[in-house]
Amino acid sequence: MITGAARGLGRACALAYARAGADLSLVDVPGALPGVPYPLGSESQLAHTADLCREAGAAVLVRHADVRDLKALHSVAADTEERFGAIDVLVNNAGIAAPSGMAAHEIDESEWQIMIDVDLSGAWRAIHAVGSRMIRRRAGSIINIASTAGLVGYRHFAGYVAAKHGLVGLTKAVALDYAPQRVRVNALCPGSVRDDSFMEGRMLSEIARTLSIPVSEHEETFVQAQPMNALVDPEDVACAALWLASDDSRQMTGSVLTIDGGFTAR
Incomplete structure (x- = not known):
């Protein structure tokens, strides 16, 4: 079960799992969320992800759900379990990068709330929907897609940094809750991930936009901060998610x- 599966890292993870022989429950809103200043994954993009996974041999269930809606996620989990018999893996990938690009005191309460509600509480809701099902089976792996923003601070991204730090903390706490039942919980913290055209990602360009970096120059700008002189590819993150x-x-x-690429080693 993968949230935020329409494009970007969600699609990359879905394809990696499909090619490894997994069946998939692909979840996304899809569509606009009030307060998020850029388009999220669309219904057609989610359908395209599903088609790509079917071409790779996977059986696929597609569900539309907002991670701010606990009841909807419980419904998705029930549908997934009914279709496939069990949920072995949850990838908490759904997230937003904006509203950002301002000092902490310039964020209004609704902007703060939607960031926390999607990026942190959304992951908790998905765990709420899936966790008890994994515990009953005494098996499962939960993978939370955090960020280097969960490890270090970034100027003008207080809401995003707070949410991702919270997600790292949530990972550690739930791991201890579930360890006696052999359910594992880990986090991935990607750095600057390239907006791969095949995956239709746009997270890095949206971060650039909030920082007033021209889209035509944003990759070159972000590469300058990378010790390995390269951006992370979506497949790099997907391979790690597959291993976990x-x-x-x-x-x-x-x-x-x-x-x-060594960014947080400095």
Whole structure:
């Protein structure tokens, strides 16, 4: 079960799992959210992700749900379990990058609320919907897509940084809650992820826009801060998510994997 599956990292993870033989429950809003100043993944993009996964051999369930709606996520989890028998993996990928680009005191309450509600509370709601089902089976892997913003601060991104730091903390706390039942919970912290055209990602360009960086120059600008002189590819994150879902990482829980080309090593 992958939230935010219409495009970007959600699509990359979906394809990685499909190619590895998994069946998929793909979840996205899709459409606009009031207060988010850019278009989110569309219904057609979610359908395209599903088609790509079917071409890779996966059985696919598509569901529209807002991660701000706990009842809707419980319905998705029930549908997923009914279709496939169990939920082995949850990828909490749904998230927004804006409203951002302002000092903390310039954020109004509604802007603060939607950032926390989607990026932090949305992940908790998905865990709420799936966690008890995994506990009953004494098996499962929950993977929270955080960010380097969950490890360090970024100027003019107070809401995003607070939400992603909270998501790292949530990961550690839930990992301890679920460890006796052999349900693992880990976080991935990507750095600057390239807006791959095939994945239709646009997170990095939206971050650039909030910082008044010309879109035509944004990759060059972000690369300058990367010790390895390259942006992270969506597949880099998807490969890590695939590993965290596998038995090869069976002793990992409460961990935070950073995929940032050395950015946070400085």
